Amino acid sequence: MAEPRPRVWLARPLFEDITARLDGHFDVVRTPVEDRYPPAAVAGHLREIDGALVTLSEKIGAEEIAGAARLRAIANVAVGYDNLDLPALTAAGVLVTNTPDVLTETTADFGFALLMATARRITEAERWLREGRWDRWSFDRLLGADLHGSTLGILGMGRIGQGIARRAGGFDMRVLYHNRSRLPAETESACKARYVGFAELLAQADHLMLVLPYTAQTHHVIDAAALAKMKPTATLVNIARGGIVDEPALIDALAHGRLAAAGLDVYEGEPAVRPELLALRNVVLTPHIASASPATRRAMVALAVDNLIAALGCGPDAGRPSA
Numbered sequence: 001m002a003e004p005r006p007r008v009w010l011a012r013p014l015f016e017d018i019t020a021r022l023d024g025h026f027d028v029v030r031t032p033v034e035d036r037y038p039p040a041a042v043a044g045h046l047r048e049i050d051g052a053l054v055t056l057s058e059k060i061g062a063e064e065i066a067g068a069a070r071l072r073a074i075a076n077v078a079v080g081y082d083n084l085d086l087p088a089l090t091a092a093g094v095l096v097t098n099t100p101d102v103l104t105e106t107t108a109d110f111g112f113a114l115l116m117a118t119a120r121r122i123t124e125a126e127r128w129l130r131e132g133r134w135d136r137w138s139f140d141r142l143l144g145a146d147l148h149g150s151t152l153g154i155l156g157m158g159r160i161g162q163g164i165a166r167r168a169g170g171f172d173m174r175v176l177y178h179n180r181s182r183l184p185a186e187t188e189s190a191c192k193a194r195y196v197g198f199a200e201l202l203a204q205a206d207h208l209m210l211v212l213p214y215t216a217q218t219h220h221v222i223d224a225a226a227l228a229k230m231k232p233t234a235t236l237v238n239i240a241r242g243g244i245v246d247e248p249a250l251i252d253a254l255a256h257g258r259l260a261a262a263g264l265d266v267y268e269g270e271p272a273v274r275p276e277l278l279a280l281r282n283v284v285l286t287p288h289i290a291s292a293s294p295a296t297r298r299a300m301v302a303l304a305v306d307n308l309i310a311a312l313g314c315g316p317d318a319g320r321p322s323a
């Protein structure tokens, strides 16, 4: 008798033409479109399931897998995986995969766009114009910070950080970085980036870009003490994870002129955004869209599908109907 096919949960409808490939290997359980799954619902979906393809919106830890005795693999459609409790999943023998590389360039493009919008006050200027306040051309209105000739600090020099550094070269910026470990000399010279200590990075940066993973070690790395080391004229851009920044401390620095501006794509409690941030003039706020281009989102889903197929031990042709 043929082995029963593994059952997988497809948490969201994602590019049906790509995820249809799962049907060649698995019995796929699809759930209707919902904005969010409360933990109890996720736990229910994971019962009697061998694998799952999920997004950042699904938070999965010990509670969610308590009744998921069959679960062997989770393919996360993201490079970050702080939505998944890795120690709990590892202890339960669940393999977790992510989608690195395919989103690097799109995310680096966006990081640069957010940096430029923040430094040059583009969204603030647009709001001002739409409010009908533009009465005459003015010499000293809405002045912003230059990129060219400035120092860009990059905190976290993985693939995306390196993509940001390469772009910064084209803007005649001096690039400093700090990372868990120093990059090989050839990578440093390809990125034209110089390694410095954390305190020096904070002190020297005219613009600071956060591109590091969110872990217990990086929680609130940018706190009041770190912000106090930065130039009051500096710009901070976060395209990593909200929890890396102590938001009340950031708000305080921005509101009291100890930091010039911030560009944020991620938030501590997202999708909730603190009202104090919404009220600030000198912030650019976007809803976690750094990897959001159609080609990249498709590549992420395709990689996650490949990952799930590999993680559940199915070869490329497994489950295909024979000719």
Ligand code: DGY
Residues within 6 Å of the ligand: 077, 078, 079, 080, 081, 103, 290, 291
């Ligand atoms: C990721 O992949 O971790 C991004 O935050 C969403 O694309």
